[in-house]
Each structure stands twice: as structure tokens, then as C-alpha cells.
Amino acid sequence: xxxxxxxxxxxxxxxxxxxxxxxxxxxxxxxxxxxxxxxxxxxxxxxxxxxxxxxxxxxxxxxxxxxxxxxxxxxxxxxxxxxxxxxxxxxxxxxxxxxxxxxxxxxxxxxxxxxxxxxxxxxxxxxxxxxxxxxxxxxxxxxxxxxxxxxxxxxxxxxxxxxxxxxxxxxxxxxxxxxxxxxxxxxxxxxxxxxxxxxxxxxxxxxxxxxxxxxxxxxxx
Amino acid sequence: xxxxxxxxxxxxxxxxxxxxxxxxxxxxxxxxxxxxxxxxxxxxxxxxxxxxxxxxxxxxxxxxxxxxxxxxxxxxxxxxxxxxxxxxxxxxxxxxxxxxxxxxxxxxxxxxxxxxxxxxxxxxxxxxxxxxxxxxxxxxxxxxxxxxxxxxxxxxxxxxxxxxxxxxxxxxxxxxxxxxxxxxxxxxxxxxxxxxxxxxxxxxxxxxxxxxxxxxxxxxxxxxxxxxxxxxxxxxxxxxxxxxxxxxxxxxxxxxxxxxxxxxxxxxxxxxxxxxxxxxxxxxxxxxxxxxxxxxxxxxxxxxxxxxxxxxxxxxxxxxxxxxxxxxxxxxxxxxxxxxxxxxxxxxxxxxxxxxxxxxxxxxxxxxxxxxxxxxxxxxxxxxxxxxxxxxxxxxxxxxxxxxxxxxxxxxxxxxxxxxxxxxx
Numbered sequence: 178x179x180x181x182x183x184x185x186x187x188x189x190x191x192x193x194x195x196x197x198x199x200x201x202x203x204x205x206x207x208x209x210x211x212x213x214x215x216x217x218x219x220x221x222x223x224x225x226x227x228x229x230x231x232x233x234x235x236x237x238x239x240x241x242x243x244x245x246x247x248x249x250x251x252x253x254x255x256x257x258x259x260x261x262x263x264x265x266x267x268x269x270x271x272x273x274x275x276x277x278x279x280x281x282x283x284x285x286x287x288x289x290x291x292x293x294x295x296x297x298x299x300x301x302x303x304x305x306x307x308x309x310x311x312x313x314x315x316x317x318x319x320x321x322x323x324x325x326x327x328x329x330x331x332x333x334x335x336x337x338x339x340x341x342x343x344x345x346x347x348x349x350x351x352x353x354x355x356x357x358x359x360x361x362x363x364x365x366x367x368x369x370x371x372x373x374x375x376x377x378x379x380x381x382x383x384x385x386x387x388x389x390x391x392x393x394x395x396x397x398x
Numbered sequence: 399x400x401x402x403x404x405x406x407x408x409x410x411x412x413x414x415x416x417x418x419x420x421x422x423x424x425x426x427x428x429x430x431x432x433x434x435x436x437x438x439x440x441x442x443x444x445x446x447x448x449x450x451x452x453x454x455x456x457x458x459x460x461x462x463x464x465x466x467x468x469x470x471x472x473x474x475x476x477x478x479x480x481x482x483x484x485x486x487x488x489x490x491x492x493x494x495x496x497x498x499x500x501x502x503x504x505x506x507x508x509x510x511x512x513x514x515x516x517x518x519x520x521x522x523x524x525x526x527x528x529x530x531x532x533x534x535x536x537x538x539x540x541x542x543x544x545x546x547x548x549x550x551x552x553x554x555x556x557x558x559x560x561x562x563x564x565x566x567x568x569x570x571x572x573x574x575x576x577x578x579x580x581x582x583x584x585x586x587x588x589x590x591x592x593x594x595x596x597x598x599x600x601x602x603x604x605x606x607x608x609x610x611x612x613x614x615x616x617x618x619x620x621x622x623x624x625x626x627x628x629x630x631x632x633x634x635x636x637x638x639x640x641x642x643x644x645x646x647x648x649x650x651x652x653x654x655x656x657x658x659x660x661x662x663x664x665x666x667x668x669x670x671x672x673x674x675x676x677x678x679x680x681x682x683x684x685x686x687x688x689x690x691x692x693x694x695x696x697x698x699x700x701x702x703x704x705x706x707x708x709x710x711x712x713x714x715x716x717x718x719x720x721x722x723x724x725x726x727x728x729x730x731x732x733x734x735x736x737x738x739x740x741x742x743x744x745x746x747x748x749x750x751x752x753x754x755x756x757x758x759x760x761x762x763x764x765x766x767x768x769x770x771x772x773x774x775x776x777x778x779x780x781x782x783x784x785x786x787x788x789x790x791x792x793x794x795x796x797x798x799x800x801x802x803x804x805x806x807x808x809x810x811x812x813x814x815x816x817x818x819x820x821x822x823x
Contacts, residue, residue, distance in 0.1 A: 191598045193634050197605035200627065204612035235594065237677055262594035262601075283601040287608040 183298045184228035187211040188218045188244070189260065190236040194283075198231060198260075198290075205291050215239035215247075224253035227305055229278070229297035234261040234268060242268060245275050256297035256304075260285065307377075314378045317363050325362070328355040332368060333375050449473060462553035463490055479535060479556050481527040498524035498532060509541065509549065516542045522559065534559040573779070574654065580776045581648055581703045587710060591674025592645060599638040606631050644671055647699055648706075654697040661694050661730055661739055661804070662687055668705045672713075680721040681713045687730045694739050694804045696784045701804075704777040704788070708743040708800045711773070715747025715798060738786060738805035746797040755790050777802075 185207045189195040192213070199209045208228075212218040215232075216239055230248075234241040241259060248254045256278045261268070269280040278300060279293035321329065324345075331341040338356065342349040365371040450473065453459060459476025463469070470488035477484055480496040497505055501523040508519055520538040527533055539554030585592075610627045613620060644667055669676075669683060676683055694701075709726065716724040726745050733740040750758060757763050759778045764771030774788075781788040781802045788802040 191602075193602040193630065193637075194598055194605070197602040197609065197630065197634075201605040201609035201612070204609040204616075235677065237680075260601075262597040283597045284604040285601065286604070287612070290605075 181227075182208045183301060184208045184210050184223075184226050185231055185294055185298075186218060186222060186228055186255070187231045188213075188215055188236070188241070189231075189233040190214060191233075194233075201287050201290070202231075202294065205287065207294065215241065215244035218244070219247070222253065227255075227298075227301055229255050229294060229301050230257045231294065232257050232259050234259055234272075242272060242275075245272065245277065249275055256300040258293045258297050311378050314363075314374050317374075318378065318380075320362050321359060325355050325359050328352060329359045329363070329371070329375070330380070332356060332359065333372050333380065335368075450475075456557075458555040458557050460553070460555050461493070463493070463551065465548070465550050476556055479533075479558050480525055481533075496525050498526055500524070505537075509552075515545070516540060519554075534563040576772070577700065577703070577776050577780065580772045581699075584703065584707055584710065584773065585645065585648055588671060588675055588706075591678055592641065592671070594674045594678075595641050596638055599634040599641075602634045603631050603638075606634070641670075648702060650699075654700060656695060656697060659694045659696050659698050659701060661691060661741065664698065664701055664705060665728060665730065665741075668702055668709060671702075671706060672709050675710065676713065676726075679713050679717070679724065681716065681724045681726055683709075683726045683728065685728045685730070688732060691730060691732065691739050692806055695806060696804060697780075700780045701784070704780050704802065705741065705743075707773045707777050708802075711800070712743050712745035712747070712798075715745050717747075719747065733803045738803040740801055740803045742799055742801045744793060744797060744799045746793075748798075749792045749796060750790055750798045752792075755792070758790055759788070 185202050187195055187198050187202070187209060189198065189211070190213055195211045195213065199211045202209045210222075212221065214236060218230075219239075232241040232244060239247070241261075245257055248257075257272075257276075258278050259269070259272050259280045260283055261280065262283050272280055278297040281289060281293060318326075327345060328341060331344060336344070338349050338352045341356075342352045345352065360366075360371065363371055363374055365374060449460060453473050453475040457475070459473050459479040461470060461472040461476045463471075468489050470490060470493050472480070472482065472488055472493075474484065476482075480493070482488065482492065482496055494502060494505070505521070505523055508521055518538065518540050520536065522534060522536050524532050525535055535556050536559050537554060537556045539552050541549055542551045543549055606627045610624055613624055613627075648671075665685060665687075669685075709728070712726045713724070716726075723746065726743065729742045729744065731740050731742075732738075758765075759774050760771075761775040762771040763775075778788045781804070785805045786803040788800065791799050791801070793799050
């Protein structure tokens, strides 16, 4: 199994359905892993592996919706395509609210299935790319000294060197040196790029309430 | 002269007097005879009239037979019931000839069995009417025999049962219809889950078939994979067929069919029908079946209905329990009498109030919001037609238990009980 290729994780308690889904997806060119229950999936899944979930709603034990709730906000959350025998409106609404990609009613046509899986995999890929970028920015941020972080906050807020120097109680020249170091460490060529990088990892651009009292507001992405 | 006259005619006078006296006596005797005959005739006529009246108001037909003359006397009513000519001589053979050929041997057998010098026989039999129509009658007869056991005289009555039988048949049909309707309603409760049950094989079939299409379109064809797919398609299709067949058997309104029923198989079928519903409601089912259960006789579909009804009721009773606390236990064991099989369905719901343990079987008694209140009443009538008993108890810790017994009965006993059950209900 190739770890870089996205996997469709199938969770369905009915063996025949599980196998048939795996077969049609394999024939469609997807890498597939199947599980007979939500519990099994939680135990055996590879949390790092990219991919999406094809999840049956009605299963003994942990149901599809319960698994969705258990995964949402967890680091191994993946886009979910739900399968259901009954087109029950209430559970489909709930599933979509919780961020499901699609809600398919059995029996499913392969084109419809492939389209939903394709969309889910794309979302996963996008999510992972975003995550990788955020991780890289985060790494760069961590190379900044506390003073440089302060300077960066001021720069993001559009302060001039003179204002920053006043705010930090140092000379304009010193600020200039810090600013240049921030720009090189963060790999930003312009203030606009720096603002973008900051926004990606959630460095808040709050209005300055008073010079010198502001600190960076970190939030882990 | 005056004195002479008597002397002269004394003899003649005496003769005349005697003759007159004799005449008088004769006349008196004749009158008496006539009067006696008259009153005897009147009595006879009265009796005839009373008999006819009794006959007509009770719709009984009377008859008697004397072995010495082989003559049969039958009242007008009896002749009517037996489809005989309104007048004319009747012999034993004529009487027997009126009986439906299929019943004749049985009647003769009944008569030939000697029980004592005089005994009363009763049985139901069919006769062929003048128009060829078949009528059910009940015949009761008193038979007198000589010490050797030969029949000397026999007398009795016949009564036309056709109307009663017809009514009973009608009632039986109605009962069957009602049983069928409650069964359909019961299956209505399952419909959602059953659709789900069918969607599984259909999903597998569609996915497999489309996978095969994709494989065929590829340059390199994996024949082994393809034949595996085809095998799966066949097996899934058969599975779907079985689901439909089980359902059809319950939905069809056939006549009741009496046959050997394997109670374990019955349970398996019911549980697979209810599978979807049980899963949907998070109900865990465990079964405990004693080894070497004797075979049970009965109508498979009706018994399935009873068991399905009890299982669904058990699920319903636990709807207030938490999802992890919904267990149904089904126990099949030999009843204490050692002669019937007992099936118990145990739940862990709220149980039944003490005063309702009997009432739950009353028609139209229901605790369910959408219930008709017929399920248990019908189930009870089905089980009692099978010669068994259906009752409810509360379990010692919590929940209710429904038990039914099924004795090993013959086909005849079953049919008899069915119609008897029907007439009384």
C-alpha cells in the first residue's frame, strides 16, 4: 500500500456490500481499505494516511454518525461520504451539518460514488496542503526571538519603523535590523506576504489599544 | 187368556229379550269400540301433530327402524333432511343410501361396534340432497341389540347442520382474514427495515456488476476476479430472493396449512425477518434452545406471526431503555408436561402491571400509540387453535416474559379445535 496515494476507507458491517464497494472503487482506480465496524476502523486506521471515509450509517455498535462525531475536530478527521439504506432526512441533515461531503442512498451508481469520493479526496488533499503550509509557517515563526515577534506584530499592523521604535522604547535603527531579520526568517518579500503568512497561522491583527502593551496573539492552527 | 199369553209366548219373549239385550250389548260394544278406536286415533293424530310440531320447531327429523320388518319410518322433516321421497316405503338400504358415499363406511363402522344392549350413537355426517347438494347433518340414534349383538331396533333423529356449518365456515374465513390483516399490519412495522434488508444485496449486486464492467473495459482482463464477482452477484441475488420469499409467505392470504414445523427454523426465519428492525433499534437477541426438541405440528406462517409479534412487542417495550440496554432472550425448551414445546420471549423493558397480565390479550387492548390492539388477541387464538397456551408473566428482576406452548397435535385435532374455537369466539 502506497502511503502517499490517498486511500478510501470503507466502513460497512455487511460483508458483501463492503467487498463490492471495495471492488468497484479498486476497479475505478482507487486505493481502498475496508473495515467491518466503526470500532475496528478506530483501532486499525492509519491516522496519518491521506484519504476519505465511505461510511455506512446504520451499523451495530458505533453507528456512522457516532463515528463522525468522534472524529470531528480530531487530528485524524477525514472528509466523509455517507452511505445509507434509508434516505432518512433527519440523519442526512445532521450528517451534512457536521461537514459530510455527501450522503448517498444505496444502491449507488458508480459514477455518483466516484464523484462523491473524488470530491472528498480533493477536500482532504486541500486540507492537507493547507496544513503543511501552516506547519511550515509555524516552524519559521518559532525561529523568531521574542523581540522579533513583537516587531512582526507591529509590522503586520502596518506600523512605521518610527512608531514601532517608540512603542518598544528602542531606536529606529534597531527596529530596522529586527524587521529585516523577521522578513528573512519568515521568507516574506513584502509586508503583504508577511500579513498573509500571519493570517494563515492565525496571528490576529487586532487594533492597537496602546503602544507597547501589545503582544503577539498566537493561536495554533 | 191373559194368563195364557205369557205362557204361550214366554219362550219367544225371552228369546226376543235376550236378542234385544244382545243387540244392545253389541251396539254398546260397537259404540265402545268405535269410541275407543276414535280416541286411539285421536291420540295417534295428536301425537303425530305434536311430533310434527316438535320436528318443525326444533328442525329435528325423527326416524325408527325395525329389524324384523326392515321397515323404516321417518317423519316428513327427516325425509326432507335426508333428501328422501316425501312418501313411499323406506328400507334400511334407502336410509343408508342417503348418506354421502365418503361417510357411509364410517357410519356402518360406528353401528357395528357393539357397546351394550342399548346405546346411543352420535356423529356428524354428510348427506346428498335431492338436488345433489351436500348437506352436513348431525345424527343421533338409540340402538337396541339382542344378546348376540345384532341390532333389533334403532330410532333417532337427524338435524340439518348446514347452516351452522356454513356460519362456522364463514366465521373461520373471517378469522383467517383478520389474522392475515394483523399479519400485514405487523409486516408494515417491518417495512422500513425490510427495504433496508433488500437494499444491501441490491447495493452489492450493482457495485459488483459495475466493477465487472470497469474490469472488462481494461486491457488486461482478470478472469479470476471476474468469476469471483459473478459468483458474488449470484449469491447476493439469491439472498434478496429469500428475503422476498419469506415476506411473500407472510403476506399471502393462503388457507392455513398444517404441517411439521421445526421450531428452531421458525425462530431463525423470524429473526432474519426482524434483523433490520432489531439493528435499527439496537436490540441484542440471544437464543437458548434445548437439545432434542420434539417436532411441532402446525401452520408455519401463523406460528411465525405469533413469534414475530412477540419479538417486536419485546423491542417496543424497551424503547425507553438506553441503547446499550436492550436485550431480548428467546428460550425454547420442553414444557414441564414433557409433551409440548415451550417458547419464551423475555425482554428487559418496564414489565406489565399485575392487573394487565390477562388484559393484554383482550382484543383492542393496547398500550401502543399506533397499535390496533389485535396482535396478542390474534396470537392467542392462533396458539389455542394449535392446542397450546399463550400467556404473560413478569420476570423476577425486570421486564416481561411471554410464553407459548405447542403440543404435538394431529391434523384432525387441529382442524376440530380451529372450528370449535371459531364458533365460540
